[in-house]
């Protein structure tokens with residue numbers, strides 16, 4: 001049976017990230033979540049699998065904490081999830097991540113389509129789909145806002161800066177979808193309950209057989225704060241406008 | 255269990271009431287489904303601050319060892335504020351945290367406590383589903399037989415509403431009416447982060463021990479008060495106001511909390527801290543008389559705040575412990591009853607057996623005592639005036655203390671008669 005794989009990432013919830021006065025970042029209180037864009041990608045995979053009369057499978061590469069995501073992913077309509085469970089995922093760069101995912105995909109047969117979100121909500125590196133395509137030697141389509149499937153031909157609308165490009169590929173292929181690909185409905189009661197009974201495949205680092213050392217390393221993480229001028233303009237409206245124009249001129253903006 | 259099979263019980267809400275009930279039922283081998291609208295249990299519950307341990311021991315003595323608790327309360331405090339003045343009474347009792355004994359109460363943070371307790375129910379075998387809101391009940395032949403959530407229906411022998419104060423589900427079932435504003439207070443609370451060491455220094459605490467403080471005179475004369483609890487690495491500070499009076503006076507509860515934070519006797523305790531949580535919630539103020547006439551229908555019972563089980567004495571708020579006890583009572587009733595019709599009456603018997611209803615009855619008098627309007631401004635002011643009188647020396651010949659204090663009573667618009675009557679009423683009603 002044809003399989004549609006959707007790759008998703010378990011990220012820190014940005015709402016819980018604290019920025020200290022010295023601009024250092026405190027991640028200690030941040031809970032995890034499935035990257036928001038990946039939720040749309042998951043729904044896209046569920047719909048695509050239906051069109052392909054096949055199965056939708058979630059695939060995630062993450063630390064042991066990623067376990068918390070599995071039920072959520074399954075409650076979104078996927079039939080199975082596959083989890084590559086290793087501490088190494090915490091430090092993984094784009095190459096390691098896509099190698100790990102590709103290795104897991106190669107273990108499955110009959111894969112017609114691999115869907116990724118355009119980028120993850122934490123790093124938004126936009127590397128996974130192109131790298132996966134290269135590793136699997138499959139065509140890649142990025143910035144996808146709409147897909148149609150006809151037999152083994154997938155046509156995708158790519159949303160570019162100033163135009164929509166339509167491309168066709170023969171499956172299997174890798175696509176990177178934008179959030180507008182489809183809505184990500186909140187799972188209902190029965191969907192959540194059913195999730196508890198769906199199969200989970202778990203791989204350890206050793207099962208994957210790749211080198212998990214990243215070539216690029218994160219050497220620092222610092223918050224970015226906009227330096228505001230904090231100028232408050234006083235007076236009646238015309239005075240305020242006059243001083244606004246004067247202030248903008250002084251800054252060289254006008 | 256297949257999807258169209260029926261649960262023994264569906265519990266709505268994974269607060270302390272719902273989780274305690276689920277834990278007890280699942281431990282007995284019952285098939286239980288808990289439905290919680292928050293993304294995680296406790297994510298919407300940031301009320302409160304203090305938890306009485308007896309309730310957890312009643313649930314399962316083993317749980318206490320690993321519970322998500324903060325500090326053992328050994329300092330019971332009452333603070334009265336008037337203008338920029340303040341009186342703090344600090345009752346220190348190390349026996350509240352005696353080696354080898356269970357501490358009487360702990361401060362807690364609900365987000366972690368609720369998640370932990372729901373996790374325990376899950377470990378026992380309960381199915382806990384989060385992020386799903388129950389929209390209504392399914393009724394058949396006058397009996398409640400299940401719940402509706404979005405497009406899904408789910409069936410059970412008994413549906414247990416543990417959905418908190420102003421329970422929409424209990425309203426659905428016709429057991430309670432829409433909320434009456436004079437029976438609930440509006441509470442808001444902030445969690446302010448500070449290092450454990452700073453908290454211990456500022457409150458004069460031993461490591462692991464904590465303070466629970468009720469604050470009078472911080473509400474601009476409106477019926478209500480403030481509270482402060484010391485957690486491991488944060489302080490819970492909040493206040494509760496009667497919404498009608500506040501609306502009449504055009505005072506917002508946020509303003510009251512902000513003023514409390516900035517009070518010169520309070521601010522030094524919080525200085526340098528960061529607010530990490532902020533939220534508002536209703537709290538039942540009616541005590542025994544706030545309990546609905548009926549707590550059940552065929553196939554349906556209400557527990558915890560949904561059943562109005564809160565005691566507010568002015569020197570403490572109890573709701574979490576009562577929620578847990580009522581959850582145990584409901585579970586016992588489901589376990590012991592032979593048929594659906596006898597679950598409701600069995601629940602009432604259990605509430606009596608576990609001394610919950612009698613406790614509510616015994617504390618009923620507080621409702622009237624707390625209705626006394628001058629408790630919230632004149633009394634704290636009188637207290638401060640008396641202190642100012644007693645502690646200020648100027649080298650002059652002291653007057654008659656009795657006469658001078660009477661003068662202060664009068665100056666505050668109070669009379670000895672009023673105070674005596676209040677005392678008597680207090681003695682009589684309790």
Ligand SMILES: Cc1cc2nc3c(=O)[nH]c(=O)nc-3n(C[C@H](O)[C@H](O)[C@H](O)COP(=O)(O)OP(=O)(O)OC[C@H]3O[C@@H](n4cnc5c(N)ncnc54)[C@H](O)[C@@H]3O)c2cc1C
Pocket residue numbers: 266267268269270271272289290291292295296298299301302303304305306386387388389416417418419422423441442443492493494535536537557558559560563564571572573574575577
């Ligand atoms: C400001 C304040 C301070 C307080 N301080 C204390 C204190 O120090 N000590 C103390 O013991 N008590 C205190 N209380 C009281 C205490 O918070 C409550 O009595 C207690 O939380 C009741 O527990 P419960 O499980 O009945 O309800 P809740 O804790 O309210 O739990 C109800 C749960 O049901 C969920 N829910 C609601 N509707 C639905 C639905 N339709 N579908 C699915 N889920 C739903 C909610 O998300 C929630 O998780 C305080 C209350 C307030 C407001």
